[in-house]
Amino acid sequence: MSDLELLRSMSQELYHQEADLLRRHSGTWSDGTTCRFSVERLDPVKLANSPLTASLLKVRIHPDDSRPAPGSTVAYLGCRLSVGTRSDPSDFTGQTYSVARVIDERVYPTHATHVDGPSIRLRIVARGALPFTVGAGLQDVQGAPVSSHVGFVEPGVKLHGGDVLTLDSGDKFTVVPPLQHDLLGDTVGLSWQGDQTVPNLTPDPTLDAPGKPDPVPGDDSYWHTP
Known part of the structure; x- marks a missing residue:
């Protein structure tokens, strides 16, 4: 056995030993698959500021259990977890993980x-x-x-x-x-x-009051009412 094959064998054995401890969640997915799995953030540094991207998670299935089909969901910490596609197998452990999304009101408000x-x-x-402009002049909207x-x-x-x-x-x-x-x-x-909550407004039928005529030139009573 070559050194690389020995390293792979040791990695796979260690992976199985850790899986019993790390795959602490268990549930039955919507496709009927029951398995043990673990969940971790896909990238907590880059995804922390956006609820939509922060809801993306890595799901690792116990190597001895069946895997849920892509698109399946499972109850998870008071919400739902929907699983997507799988990654390529690891060169050393041969295992994969799936990208999943948490579904709750924080992500879809x-x-x-x-x-x-x-x-x-x-x-x-x-x-x-x-931006757009209506009109052509100083009073543009x-x-x-x-x-x-x-x-x-x-x-x-x-x-x-x-x-x-x-x-x-x-x-x-x-x-x-x-x-x-x-x-x-x-x-x-x-x-x-x-x-659709805004009512249809109808024009006010009340006519404006008639305006007062401009004062006759030289008649100062307009400005100085006795």
Whole structure:
């Protein structure tokens, strides 16, 4: 046996010994697989500032247990854990890990109702857009469009172009391209259609009071009322 093969054999043996201690979580996934597993942050330094990326985790399955299929979920610390694709095997242990995502209200804080009735949770972020100008002069109206947004949807939820979502706030959004499908949650374009809680205002039928005529030149009573 070569030195490299001996090192690999020792690494695999050590890995199995540590797995009994480190794979301290156990659960049955939605595909029916029951296994022991451990969870760790994918990159705690780079991901700490964003709830969406901080929810990405490494899941390592005990080497003696079956692995859940990609897209399966399991209860985890009061929320759900959805598992994605697996990494390449380690050169020394031969083991892999899977990237997973925690699913809870911190990651997907917005509640919406689909036009067909289902209730979903998602995260909406306004997409950067160039400012616009209306008019040509000193009284130009400047601003930025608010109709362009990006929606991040829970794993397992599939939206299609033209779907309409209504938030609890009354805001309506239509799903528009681009649509990016991923095991750990789709990313879709959202076009804001307005706030449905704002009532339709009608013009005030009351006429303005008639104005007073300008004073006759030389008549100072306009400024000095007796």
